[in-house]
Amino acid sequence: MSLDLNPEQKAAGKANFEQASGDLARAGKMDSMVTGDGRAMPSPDDKNPDRRDVLKAGLAAGAVVPVSAAVYYGYSSWKGNKAVRTALIGTGDEGGVLVGDHNPEFNEIVAVCDIRPTNIKRIFEGDTGPRKGLNKVYGEATAKSIRTFDSVEALLAEKTKLGLEAVVIATPLNTHDAIAKMCMDAGLHVLCEKLMARTITRCKDMTRYAKDKGLLLGVGHQRHYSTLYAQSLEMLNNGILGDIKHIRALWHRNNSWPYDPKAFNHDKFDAKYGIPAYVDSWWKEVPKADAEKLPPERLRELAFGDPEKHGFKDAAELVRWRCSEKTGGGLMAELGSHQLDASSIILGHVHPLAVMGVGGKFFYGRGTDPSKGNDRESDDGVFVTFEFPGRTYYKRDSGGHLLIEGGKPVKDKNNENDVVVVTFTSFNSNEFEGYGEWVMGSKGTMFLDKESDVYLWREKDKSRKGDTGGRDTKITVSGAGGGKPAMEATSTWGAGGSSGAPTKTTAGAAVWDSAVRGYRTEMEHFAYCVRMWKDKKVDYAKNDKGELVHKDIIPRCHGEVAMADAILALTANMAMAKRERIVFEDAWFETAKDDVPETKHAKKA
Numbered sequence: 001m002s003l004d005l006n007p008e009q010k011a012a013g014k015a016n017f018e019q020a021s022g023d024l025a026r027a028g029k030m031d032s033m034v035t036g037d038g039r040a041m042p043s044p045d046d047k048n049p050d051r052r053d054v055l056k057a058g059l060a061a062g063a064v065v066p067v068s069a070a071v072y073y074g075y076s077s078w079k080g081n082k083a084v085r086t087a088l089i090g091t092g093d094e095g096g097v098l099v100g101d102h103n104p105e106f107n108e109i110v111a112v113c114d115i116r117p118t119n120i121k122r123i124f125e126g127d128t129g130p131r132k133g134l135n136k137v138y139g140e141a142t143a144k145s146i147r148t149f150d151s152v153e154a155l156l157a158e159k160t161k162l163g164l165e166a167v168v169i170a171t172p173l174n175t176h177d178a179i180a181k182m183c184m185d186a187g188l189h190v191l192c193e194k195l196m197a198r199t200i201t202r203c204k205d206m207t208r209y210a211k212d213k214g215l216l217l218g219v220g221h222q223r224h225y226s227t228l229y230a231q232s233l234e235m236l237n238n239g240i241l242g243d244i245k246h247i248r249a250l251w252h253r254n255n256s257w258p259y260d261p262k263a264f265n266h267d268k269f270d271a272k273y274g275i276p277a278y279v280d281s282w283w284k285e286v287p288k289a290d291a292e293k294l295p296p297e298r299l300r301e302l303a304f305g306d307p308e309k310h311g312f313k314d315a316a317e318l319v320r321w322r323c324s325e326k327t328g329g330g331l332m333a334e335l336g337s338h339q340l341d342a343s344s345i346i347l348g349h350v351h352p353l354a355v356m357g358v359g360g361k362f363f364y365g366r367g368t369d370p371s372k373g374n375d376r377e378s379d380d381g382v383f384v385t386f387e388f389p390g391r392t393y394y395k396r397d398s399g400g401h402l403l404i405e406g407g408k409p410v411k412d413k414n415n416e417n418d419v420v421v422v423t424f425t426s427f428n429s430n431e432f433e434g435y436g437e438w439v440m441g442s443k444g445t446m447f448l449d450k451e452s453d454v455y456l457w458r459e460k461d462k463s464r465k466g467d468t469g470g471r472d473t474k475i476t477v478s479g480a481g482g483g484k485p486a487m488e489a490t491s492t493w494g495a496g497g498s499s500g501a502p503t504k505t506t507a508g509a510a511v512w513d514s515a516v517r518g519y520r521t522e523m524e525h526f527a528y529c530v531r532m533w534k535d536k537k538v539d540y541a542k543n544d545k546g547e548l549v550h551k552d553i554i555p556r557c558h559g560e561v562a563m564a565d566a567i568l569a570l571t572a573n574m575a576m577a578k579r580e581r582i583v584f585e586d587a588w589f590e591t592a593k594d595d596v597p598e599t600k601h602a603k604k605a
């Protein structure tokens, strides 16, 4: 959040977003909202049952509410389907979030698999925050029937007995492709956590595999299923911000406060792997029980035949996989990929033009003496700049859709300066600004804050005498019903006063709201896709506009979309490693072509 915003200005920003989405919804320009206003009221024979229900509930004229995620993402006809029998592979931090947020009516978790005994225990018992645990989600008696496995091989050997249909993979990055392919070999649909894979070669391999096997492959960039991002995108597509010229994405964290080594519990953790000198959330303590069960030779056996690619040299590398080059992709893979994914959604699913940046082990990486730092390989600070094509960089038809020739957008030679600069910064030693994306246009600014809130402010209109604009201005959207929508000032809240700001929010969200965050919707839609494909041949065919023919029954973040996110993250790493500006090549984004960025740009050892 910006340093110079006072609480009233924040309230103004939030109220403005709601006002703008309400005005646009009343004009029938927001698919993500239902309105009681006559003009945008869905007709009584609306095919969509949830909209009809809203009508029956009798929305007051002028009222606006967001439609349910199921309606917006097109799976509201689910009722009556049997839950998809699903196994969770990887029961660590993210596995815990997914268990806490999944809906058993869509995905019934019938088995869990992990090589670390401590995390198998944790997935049942739960943890703090969103990690509720299987005992709580299913009830202890039912949770007892969920089978546990200590290797993927053992799990798949039982797939028929378990009646398995799909897996959710939440394991370290270097294992994603191996596990996904094994599961697809076993005929299972796959929802794999992000980043898709450790290299683009491996991403292409996974995407081709899904296509060849006729199976679904979804990847967990959850912003594709966030109603907050959907509403924001609709508003941006209405031109509310004017000409977007900059997105500032950031994810800053306080992982630095000195740790008290005396607090290290030698009974619980394996001291041979070093005592953290800082509270580095990636350089974790290694539980004794895991170290004992997983000596290096056992980890080699568990490496899917290729310890160099898919293995861990010891228990410490397994627990601290984000810190090692071979097993993780650093801050760009873990954090930056989400926000660059959001940026490319906001800019209309376009691919970037170029990237450059600086990264380093500026804070932790002071050597191998744990009392001075830690032995991580991945950078603890990254500062990258992407150039993206703006709205007019490519030619568009009268409806605003990109003109595609030979499968590619056509450049408009007159507008090659229409470039949007997207910056991403992430570092570990200060969290003052938290995380989020600032979208800056010629007519206003939108801020998406921590995946849970969104704010909107209008730019000052200098042609109007006395127009204040900016942070204190309350807006409505004029021309929403016809012509180009524009933000109009209706009044100005004086600094320190909040009289005009509504206190109740409609689009605002709680700190952890499943529909807003997207995890739950992502898993529900995945289950829906699995059911819809049951009796059909999965088909990733595209029409002449380059769109998937069956896009409604394929996860929104499918292989090709997720691969583009991996290209953004991993190419940025290459640019930082070589301190060079890298120009993105179209062929990298094409599954059918073998071209990948690592061939040209990976730093040679």
Ligand SMILES: NC(=O)c1ccc[n+]([C@@H]2O[C@H](COP(=O)([O-])OP(=O)(O)OC[C@H]3O[C@@H](n4cnc5c(N)ncnc54)[C@H](O)[C@@H]3O)[C@@H](O)[C@H]2O)c1
Pocket: 089, 090, 091, 092, 093, 094, 095, 113, 114, 115, 116, 119, 151, 152, 170, 171, 172, 173, 175, 193, 194, 195, 220, 221, 222, 302, 318, 319, 321, 333, 334
């Ligand atoms: N979508 C998001 O917002 C989000 C957030 C956090 C993490 N993630 C992703 O989720 C994945 C897991 O991250 P995490 O934070 O849970 O890591 P973690 O280390 O907490 O958990 C990973 C688990 O996978 C297990 N594992 C490793 N190899 C295995 C194998 N061969 N078979 C079975 N289990 C194996 C580990 O023992 C561990 O329990 C990563 O890809 C990460 O990027 C996504």
